Amino acid sequence: MKGILCDIGGVLYEGDKLISGAVEAIDYLKGKYKIRFLSNSSRNTPENIYKKLKNFGFNIEENEIFTALLAIKKYLIDNNKKAYIIATDEAKEYLKNIKGEGAVVVADAYTNFSYEALNTAFRKIIKGAEFLATNKNRYFKENDELSLDAGAFVAALEYSTEKKAEIFGKPSCKFFTEAINDMNLNKKEVIMIGDDMESDIIGAKKCGIKTVLVKIGKFKESDLKKANPDFVVDSIAKIMKIL
Incomplete structure (x- = not known):
């Protein structure tokens, strides 16, 4: 090995x-x-995950970190696609300057999930937008409790649109x-x-x-x-x- x-x-x-x-x-x-x-995780950018690890004392390099959010950003840039994004404000900022059109990205939106956001995504996907997601994790653990992850909302959109999301993580x-x-x-x-x-x-x-x-x-x-x-x-x- x-x-x-x-x-x-x-x-x-x-x-x-x-x-x-x-x-x-x-x-x-x-x-x-x-x-x-x-x-x-797409609640934080790769840079901020790196900073968090460094602050904990890990001896690592930023280029050793691979995240689903980074993979989606690369895909959007390579394919000239700008996306409607359901994500945290930090993740939206990370993806905001990509040019093009035609995609929907569902990430770890945390408290930014809402009926309005999901319904907008639904409408774009049924009109032909690519359906991209960072992950389909069922839940995450924080403060010793389990909480809903992006997978629950990705599954809801898959059900309503009858389209499968492309998972990047x-x-x-x-x-x-x-x-x-x-x-x-x-x-x-x-x-x-x-x-x-x-x-x-x-x-x-x-x-x-x-x-x-x-x-x-x-x-x-x-x-x-x-x-x-x-x-x-x-x-x-x-x-x-x-x-």
């Missing part, structure tokens, strides 16, 4: 709380392997592959570390990538009935025992 794909939220921190031992674990992994940090094989290619490796040479059974573990396994499930973040014991990760650890602080 030569490379690591590592989820961020729930693995390295939860909300504003650092996961105990995470900084030391990443130092250990970076001493042995190439690494890319993957996140479906995990569990998209394209998203995993872009991060792997950036390390000049292949999928047999990397392992994915994550807390989300669906987007991190099942998604990576479907792409032929080995996996480590951490029993923290949004993990639930019932998740172990859904798939068989290659390794299971209590938290990333225990990663040295298996890698």
Whole structure:
């Protein structure tokens, strides 16, 4: 093995709380392997996620961070498409100067989800706009509570428009592959570390990538009935025992 794909939220921190031992674990992994940090979160820009990790004390580089929001921005620029965006104000600002037309982006809008926003997106999609989404995560964990994630609202629009969204973050094989290619490796040479059974573990396994499930973040014991990760650890602080 030569490379690591590592989820961020729930693995390295939860909300504003650092996961105990995470900084030391990443130092250990970076001493042995190439690494890319993957996140479906689109509430924050890649730059601000990087700053948050640095403030926690992680020794990382900004170009090691791959996010679904970054993937969508690249797609919009490459295809000359400007989008109607349901997202946080920060994410809207990140995407606002892209020229073109013809797309709808649904991201982690948090408190910006509303009937008006969803109905506007619905109308644009049924008139032919491309339907793009950062992720279809069911929920996220914050302040020790689970909250609805973008997936619930993406599913609502898929149901009403009868169109499937193109997903740009995990569990998209394209998203995993872009991060792997950036390390000049292949999928047999990397392992994915994550807390989300669906987007991190099942998604990576479907792409032929080995996996480590951490029993923290949004993990639930019932998740172990859904798939068989290659390794299971209590938290990333225990990663040295298996890698």
